[in-house]
Every structure is written in C-alpha cells, then in structure tokens.
Amino acid sequence: MELVILNTPEAIAERAADAIEELLTTKPDAVLGTATGSSPLPLYDELVRRCAAGRLSFAEVTGFMLDEYVGLPEGHPERYATFMERHLRSRVDMRPGALHGPDALADDLQAACADYERQMARAGYCDLQILGIGSDGHIAFNEPGGPLDSPTHVDVLTEQTRRDNARFFDGDIDAVPTHCITQGLGTIMKARKLVLIATGAGKAEAIRRLVEGEVSVDWPCTVMQNHPDALVLVDPAAASLLTAARP
Numbered sequence: 001m002e003l004v005i006l007n008t009p010e011a012i013a014e015r016a017a018d019a020i021e022e023l024l025t026t027k028p029d030a031v032l033g034t035a036t037g038s039s040p041l042p043l044y045d046e047l048v049r050r051c052a053a054g055r056l057s058f059a060e061v062t063g064f065m066l067d068e069y070v071g072l073p074e075g076h077p078e079r080y081a082t083f084m085e086r087h088l089r090s091r092v093d094m095r096p097g098a099l100h101g102p103d104a105l106a107d108d109l110q111a112a113c114a115d116y117e118r119q120m121a122r123a124g125y126c127d128l129q130i131l132g133i134g135s136d137g138h139i140a141f142n143e144p145g146g147p148l149d150s151p152t153h154v155d156v157l158t159e160q161t162r163r164d165n166a167r168f169f170d171g172d173i174d175a176v177p178t179h180c181i182t183q184g185l186g187t188i189m190k191a192r193k194l195v196l197i198a199t200g201a202g203k204a205e206a207i208r209r210l211v212e213g214e215v216s217v218d219w220p221c222t223v224m225q226n227h228p229d230a231l232v233l234v235d236p237a238a239a240s241l242l243t244a245a246r247p
C-alpha cells in the first residue's frame with residue numbers, strides 16, 4: 001500500500017486523476033469503479049476538466065458504482081445513481097447507460113446483489129476502483145463486522161454512518177436510509193488498482209487504522225493492506241493521527 005500525503009484536496013484530485021489518465025491512455029475501454037461522498041468531488045471536477053481539454057476520454061469506459069441506498073426513489077437527489085450522473089457521467093463523454101449501479105429498488109434485493117456481482121464478473125471487475133472512507137472505517141458501505149471477502153450484498157448502515165450522512169439529508173438522521181446494497185470487500189479487492197481519497201480530521205482515526213492497524217473486520221478498510229496495488233491519498237488533517245515516522 002502506498003501512502004501519499006498532499007496538502008490540498010486539489011493536489012489529491014490531480015494525483016488521483018493522473019492514475020486514471022494513465023489507465024485510460026493505455027486502456028481506453030477500461031472498467032472504472034466510482035465512489036460517492038464528498039471526498040471524490042474534486043477528482044470528478046478534475047476529470048471533467050481533463051476531458052474538456054481532450055486529455056482523456058470516457059467514450060469507451062464502463063463504470064460500476066460501489067453502492068446504493070435502499071429505499072430512495074428514482075431521481076431522489078441523494079440516490080447514488082443520481083449523484084454519479086450529476087457529478088461525473090453527464091459532465092464527461094461517457095455513454096448514457098455505461099455507468100452501472102446495483103438495483104436497490106428491486107423487489108428481490110438478494111437477486112439484485114447476485115445480478116450486480118455477475119455484471120461485474122462479466123466485465124472482468126474494475127481496472128481501477130476509486131474509494132472514499134467512512135469515519136468508522138467502512139469502504140463502499142461495508143460496515144464493521146462483516147467478512148473481509150464478501151461479494152455484493154445488502155448491508156445495514158451503522159448509527160455513525162447515518163449520523164455522518166445526515167448532512168446530505170437536511171441534517172435529519174431519520175431521512176437517511178437504514179439499508180444499502182454495496183459491493184463487498186471481496187468484490188472491491190478484485191479491482192486491479194485501488195485509489196482511496198480521505199480528507200479532514202474526521203477521517204484521521206480510520207486512516208490510522210488503515211495504515212498502521214492490524215487487518216480486522218472491526219476496521220473494514222484494513223483489508224486494503226492485502227491488496228498488491230493500493231494508493232492512499234490523504235491531506236495532513238486525515239494523516240494527523242499517524243504515529244510512525246515518514247519521509
């Protein structure tokens with residue numbers, strides 16, 4: 001795992017965009033895993049800029065979202081499908097329909113999970129997966145306690161995650177869904193490259209566990225220590241609880 005501490009969210013966005021540009025230059029029809037949350041937003045802005053400048057193209061890219069809330073209707077502003085359409089897909093030259101997500105409106109959620117995993121398997125899983133991190137150490141929506149090799153599944157959001165995400169629902173925790181469909185940790189680990197972005201002091205404990213902790217189901221992010229090509233991009237605030245000396 002490579003840890004890079006950069007001073008600003010913009011510098012982090014540029015470093016992450018470099019990794020994506022490098023991938024799309026060598027493989028224009030790459031499979032890209034996208035993340036929601038506020039952390040990747042500067043990255044999406046940077047990708048939009050580079051696409052407008054002709055430095056990269058998403059015309060042949062297939063995308064897979066990490067997760068989706070259960071119970072939010074089509075078009076709901078906080079539905080992750082809406083989020084990804086708004087912040088990335090509609091702003092670059094990616095084909096409509098090329099960015100896939102789990103069907104969290106299905107009657108049979110278990111079947112929807114299996115179907116999503118099959119779609120990803122057929123595409124050969126992700127070449128590069130963008131990740132954020134929850135303050136409780138979740139990646140995608142894999143909450144603490146779940147197996148480290150899980151496939152796409154229904155998960156129950158922790159109180160802390162719902163509290164963290166209430167800011168997107170006018171501060172009303174009761175408006176935050178209780179369940180989600182998420183790529184499992186096993187699914188995420190099948191991506192050839194992982195790029196995780198974390199900014200702000202609220203992520204400092206999760207980053208300390210990710211970088212210096214034991215691999216444990218209590219901190220799902222720690223599974224990334226077992227990945228052969230994982231890049232962790234953080235700002236000084238998110239790095240503030242790291243204890244080991246760094247160059």
Ligand SMILES: N[C@@H]1[C@@H](O)[C@H](O)[C@@H](COP(=O)(O)O)O[C@@H]1O
Nearest residue numbers: 036037038039132133134140141
């Ligand atoms: N399911 C998403 C995660 O994929 C994301 O990493 C996390 C962090 O969000 P933020 O970047 O806004 O702190 O939010 C949600 O829980």
